Amino acid sequence: MRSGKPGIVVVHPHALFRDCFVRCLEASYEGHDVFDFSCISDWANNAERNIQAPTVIILFMDGAKASSMADLQFVDSVADNVPIVVMSDIDDASYVMRTLKSGARGYIPTSLPFDVAVEAVRRVEAGGTFVPASSLEFTQNKQEATSRATELLTKRQMMVVGALCQGMANKRIAFELKMSEHTVKVHLRHIMRKLKARNRTEVAVLTKDYFQA
Missing domain, CATH: 3.40.50.2300 (Response regulator)
Known part of the structure; x- marks a missing residue:
């Protein structure tokens, strides 16, 4: 009732x-x-x-x-x-x-x-x-990382990140960008250091908004 x-x-x-x-x-x-x-x-x-x-x-x-x-x-x-x-x-x-x-x-x-x-x-x-506050903090960190990526990464490194965000493996990235796999790995090390990311997955998460936009 x-x-x-x-x-x-x-x-x-x-x-x-x-x-x-x-x-x-x-x-x-x-x-x-x-x-x-x-x-x-x-x-x-x-x-x-x-x-x-x-x-x-x-x-x-x-x-x-x-x-x-x-x-x-x-x-x-x-x-x-x-x-x-x-x-x-x-x-x-x-x-x-x-x-x-x-x-x-x-x-x-x-x-x-x-x-x-x-x-x-x-x-x-x-x-x-x-x-939840944790989600707001994560979103803010993503925005800051995306902005930092465009400021800190070279044009070539941004191309590597773009390919990574499409789910490409290192061998495919190397083929698409016409570079060696060793060069791709070097770029990824520099990218992770600049973005303070622990692995390639974090690089993709922190920068995918830029490439989606």
Whole structure:
């Protein structure tokens, strides 16, 4: 039965975690009703979904599932502009950014303490957004590294980085740029030193935005 209170919807597949989280939310949001579902289809097919009038939806996403982003996009499409907060065990900045681009208004890694998670939900419910500080720091570092790359790297080194960002191996880079594999390796050592990257993967991550642009 609808109580007239604003509602919070929680979708999480694991009953123990879901029940504990719901009870904590009920204690923190005394003026709200909290509704929980084990999966998206249970929520979407629930006969009372349209009268619960949630003010925020908290959706757990399993990064190991290929359908996770599609699930988020589905919820976003049927949620009638209700803001969505994603909760996940993944604390990877690129994954966080992908969820925000797919419709989420907030992202809560399970590594955060509960009081921070509550404030994140409040912020999103009030019309704001929430992104973990670690993701903001990573994004800033990427922007700084991209800028540093254009300033510090030679034209030839930027060509090597561009090929690397396309996933080319050293042998292919050498062929495409008409240089020896030894020269490619030397360029990569200099590039990693200048960008303070530990390996070629970090070089690609730190500079791919430049080449995508």
